[in-house]
Amino acid sequence: MSKSSYSMSKPMDRRYDIDTIEQQPKVNGQHTIAPFTYLCVVIALVGFGLISMYSASYDEALRMNLSGSYFFTRQLVFAIIGFAAFILIQYIPMRIMRLFVWPLLILSGLLMLMTLFTPFGVTRLGSKRWLELGPLPSFQPSELLKVSMVLFMSAWYAERQTEKHGVVDILVPVALVGTGAVLIVAQRDFSSAIVFLGIAFAMFIIVGIKLRWMLLFILAAAFPAAVFLLIEPYRIQRLIGFLFPDFDPSGINWQVNNSLKAMANGGLWGTGIGKGQYKLGLLPEVQNDFIFANIIEETGIIGLLITFTLFFLFSYLGFKTYRNLLEHYKFEAYTMFGFTCAIIWQALINIAVVTGLLPPTGLPLPFFSQGGTSLLVVIAESGLMYKIICNTRSAIHREPADG
Numbered sequence: 001m002s003k004s005s006y007s008m009s010k011p012m013d014r015r016y017d018i019d020t021i022e023q024q025p026k027v028n029g030q031h032t033i034a035p036f037t038y039l040c041v042v043i044a045l046v047g048f049g050l051i052s053m054y055s056a057s058y059d060e061a062l063r064m065n066l067s068g069s070y071f072f073t074r075q076l077v078f079a080i081i082g083f084a085a086f087i088l089i090q091y092i093p094m095r096i097m098r099l100f101v102w103p104l105l106i107l108s109g110l111l112m113l114m115t116l117f118t119p120f121g122v123t124r125l126g127s128k129r130w131l132e133l134g135p136l137p138s139f140q141p142s143e144l145l146k147v148s149m150v151l152f153m154s155a156w157y158a159e160r161q162t163e164k165h166g167v168v169d170i171l172v173p174v175a176l177v178g179t180g181a182v183l184i185v186a187q188r189d190f191s192s193a194i195v196f197l198g199i200a201f202a203m204f205i206i207v208g209i210k211l212r213w214m215l216l217f218i219l220a221a222a223f224p225a226a227v228f229l230l231i232e233p234y235r236i237q238r239l240i241g242f243l244f245p246d247f248d249p250s251g252i253n254w255q256v257n258n259s260l261k262a263m264a265n266g267g268l269w270g271t272g273i274g275k276g277q278y279k280l281g282l283l284p285e286v287q288n289d290f291i292f293a294n295i296i297e298e299t300g301i302i303g304l305l306i307t308f309t310l311f312f313l314f315s316y317l318g319f320k321t322y323r324n325l326l327e328h329y330k331f332e333a334y335t336m337f338g339f340t341c342a343i344i345w346q347a348l349i350n351i352a353v354v355t356g357l358l359p360p361t362g363l364p365l366p367f368f369s370q371g372g373t374s375l376l377v378v379i380a381e382s383g384l385m386y387k388i389i390c391n392t393r394s395a396i397h398r399e400p401a402d403g
Contacts, residue, residue, distance in 0.1 A: 035390045041313045042382045046079055048310070049367040049375075055274045056294040057287035057370060071287055071370050074137075078372035082379030089383040094391075097384075098331060101155045105148040105176070111141035112183040127362075129187040139373040142184050142192050147377060149180055150199065150338030157207040158331035170213050173200075191361035195346050202341045203334065256356050258282045259293040263355070270300030287370040289362055292354045315344045321389050332388045339381045 050072065057071035067073075115121040115131045122130040122138055130138040153173055160169050177200040184193040204214060262278035265271065276297040279286045286294050296304050318340030325333035343366045350365040352358040364371050366378050 035386060037313075038317045038386055038389050041310055041317065042379070042386070045310050045314065045367040046082075046375075046379065048306070050075060050079060051273065052291060052295050052298075052368050053287055053370055055276070055298060056279050056291050058274070059280050060285075060287060063281075074372060075370060075375060078137075078376045079379065082376040083383075085376070085380040086383030086386070089380065090387050090390075094332060094388075097151070098155050101148070101151045104144075105152050108141055108145040108148040109180070109183070112145060112180075112187075115141055116183070116186055127188045129184075129189045129192070137372060139376075140371075142187065142189060142196075143373045143377040145180050145184070146192075146196055146199065146342055147339075147381060149177065149196070150203070150342060151335060152176065153200070153203050153207070154331050154334035154338060157203075158334060170209060173204075174217060189362075191349075191363045194361070195342070195349065195363065198345050199338060199342045202345075203338055206337055207334065255283065255290065256353075256360065259290050259354050260356060262293040263296040266297040266300040266303070268300045268302065270296070270298045270303055273298050288364055289350065289360070289369065290354055291369050292351055292365055295368070311344060311347055315340055317389065318344075318385060321385075321392050324392055325388070332391070336385055336388055339385055343378060343381065 053075055054069065054072035058068045061068050061070040064070075111131060115128060120131050120133055121128050122132050124130060129140050129142055131141055132138045156173055157169075177197070181193050181197055184196055201214070201217065204217065258278055262276065262283060265277065271277070276294050278297060279294050283290050283293060292307075295307060299306070318336050322333045322337040322340070325336065346363055347366050349358060349361060350363050350369075353361055353363070364374050366374065
């Protein structure tokens with residue numbers, strides 16, 4: 001038996017390669033999660049998202065003297081690239097992916113630094129979070145940073161399969177998460193920093209970090225977050241507008257109020273795809289942060305139920321696979337949890353903003369909002385999740401072999 005193998009009496013400490021298990025769809029009458037179901041959910045989200053984005057962006061493109069399909073075409077290109085990555089990921093063994101965790105983390109950090117400190121960084125809407133390299137389309141390195149951090153934390157804690165984590169086991173990820181958050185905040189992208197820290201916080205919980213360490217993590221993040229919030233007047237205005245909706249209905253709360261009116265205008269069946277009225281200037285950048293309002297206006301409560309159902313199925317399949325794999329395949333389990341949490345957490349924040357439950361943050365709705373980098377990364381993440389779900393069919397009901 002090799003040094004990396006463990007005694008049969010300690011199954012929780014053993015490391016397994018999920019790629020080496022033979023296919024076995026069903027054992028003892030218990031059904032595993034069907035990869036086809038997950039694939040259909042992802043395709044439905046991307047398809048519905050492209051249709052919704054085209055409808056929301058058509059008028060905006062014309063007012064910018066562009067082709068009505070400009071934003072849609074650009075989004076479609078990134079979707080195609082995303083699905084190319086989706087397919088490529090299916091041929092890369094998980095053990096190979098684990099070897100590239102550190103290089104990917106370093107690469108994403110370097111790209112973040114290039115965005116901040118080189119002429120390649122581009123400022124839009126007050127945030128310097130885009131990177132333009134030659135003829136390549138601009139992209140946001142913070143999206144790659146979120147992916148690399150999930151993979152790093154998954155690999156880090158999969159290697160430390162114990163209920164008692166030492167100081168080093170905790171401080172190294174905390175230091176890297178903190179550094180990543182600082183880089184995102186330095187780009188003036190406070191909303192992405194919230195999502196980034198939320199994902200890390202959730203992963204610290206599921207890997208078993210003690211409560212006292214979690215409290216220290218919260219305190220360490222709370223003070224700089226409060227300072228960053230208060231040094232910008234427009235953020236204070238947004239917070240005041242959220243706490244007191246009648247304070248300035250035609251100013252601070254104008255966009256949120258129109259968002260609520262747009263959704264109310266949708267009724268049960270909606271006004272019809274492409275027939276929304278509030279996207280015609282009443283909701284600026286409606287193809288981005290407030291696309292959910294246009295979806296509900298044009299498809300009504302039916303569209304809302306469809307959207308929620310798709311996101312619910314996505315989260316259910318992701319978290320169910322996480323639970324199935326947790327005992328023997330911790331890297332895959334943590335990865336499933338991290339990616340599922342990242343996408344659903346961001347979707348919930350976006351919807352909460354559009355419905356007035358949270359102050360405006362500037363976060364896109366995954367699969368739906370305009371943003372090529374976001375869509376490409378989400379589809380690529382879904383590709384890795386699909387690969388893990390496929391392997392789960394053969395692994396969760398079978399005791400893996402040593403070696």
